[in-house]
Every structure is written in structure tokens, then in C-alpha cells.
Amino acid sequence: MNIGLTGGIATGKSTVSALLVNKGALLVDADVIAREVMLPGHPVLSAVTDHFGQAVLLADGTLDRKKLGEIVFHDPTQRQALNDITHPAIRREIRMQMESLEREYPDKLVVVDIPLLFESGLEAMFERVMMVYAPKATQLERLMKRNRLSRDEASARIRSQMDIEEKKQRADIVIDNSGDAEQTKRQVDEFWLQSGYA
């Protein structure tokens, strides 16, 4: 079986996926794949520089993530362009990794962490969709702290994604990560018991 795991930026997807992996689930991580397709030599990075120019590269030829982030989190047209360039390759790789894990480990739960699952309309790829919730104010505080972003920069990133309340409505399973780590762990424990993998 598989589940898609999503949420908003900095609501706690990695925290929840680590708890699930600890229980024995297998993880496919879209953010890791997204970084792999941006490595020097990958055709996706070449397509990115064709569109955004060499100015989004650092002197050593790697992607200047800060610079590209400043562009796309403030400009919906450029963000769409980046998504159009990167998402097909990311999606292909996600599907390949997920199917290969499911084939090799049919008795395990495969968890696929995709921040933009709803934005990209990928619900149908999964048997169930789990979302990690935290209210917008909490999300903003955690994002500012973790990424050392100003309030404006953090807000721009949050605004680049579907509203967190809307995601909560759409999910099959909601893990509320607005409390402390122990409260979140209890919800994951309960999901695990009910899932039949315990």
C-alpha cells in the first residue's frame, strides 16, 4: 500500500515522515528528487538556465537556490515556468521509485512526501492522502525560524502554495502538528495501529 504525504511548507511533513519511517514505512521524498534534477549535468538544470539565464548559477556551476527562490516565490508567472520545467521529470522519478519499492516490498507501507501534491493534482496516484496541519500563524513562525527568513519572505513562500485550510479539507487523514512533538507522535501511533502494519 502507499500513501501520499503532504502539508504546507514547514508544517511538519519531515517530522511525520521520520516517525513513519521509524515504524517501518519506506519513504520517497519529492524534495530530495527535486534537488537531484537540479544537479550540474542534469537536463532539467540546463532547461532552467535556458529560461532563467546563467545568473541563477553560482560560480561553481551549481544552482543558486537563494536567487532562484527570490524570483519564483515573488512572481507567479516565473513560478509556473519553473514548475513546467521541473515537475514532469520530478513526477516521473517519484512514480518510478514508488513503484519499484512497492514491487520489492509488497508488505510495507510506502510513504511519498510531496509538498505540492494537491497543487499538482496528484491525489489519484495514491491510495490515501495524509496531510500534516498547522495553522498559518504557526507555519509562519516555524518557517521564519528554520530558514532564517524575514516575515515577508516567509509569507511569500506560504502564499505560493494552496491555502492550508483547503488542503486540510481535501485530505483523507489529517495529522495535527500544531501541538508538541508528543501529541503528533500519538496521532501517528494511532494511524499506524489502524493501518494494519503494526
Ligand SMILES: CC(C)(COP(=O)(O)OP(=O)(O)OC[C@H]1O[C@@H](n2cnc3c(N)ncnc32)[C@H](O)[C@@H]1O)[C@@H](O)C(=O)NCCC(=O)NCCS
Ligand atoms: C525554488 C528553489 C530553487 C528554492 O530552493 P530552496 O533551497 O530555497 O527551498 P527547498 O527546495 O528546500 O524547498 C522548500 C519548500 O519550498 C516549497 N516549494 C519549493 N518549490 C515550490 C514551488 N515551485 N511552488 C510552491 N512551493 C514550493 C516546498 O514546500 C518545499 O518543501 C527550489 O525549491 C526548487 O527548485 N523548486 C522547484 C521544484 C519544486 O517544485 N520543488 C518542490 C516540490 S517537489
Ligand SMILES: Nc1ncnc2c1ncn2[C@@H]1O[C@H](COP(=O)(O)OP(=O)(O)OP(=O)(O)O)[C@@H](O)[C@H]1O
Ligand atoms: N510540533 C512541533 N513543535 C514545534 N516545532 C516543530 C514541530 N514540528 C516541527 N517543528 C519544527 O518546524 C520546522 C518545520 O518542520 P519540518 O521540517 O518537519 O516541516 P516540513 O513540512 O517537512 O517542511 P518543508 O516542506 O518546508 O521541508 C522544523 O524546524 C521543525 O523542527
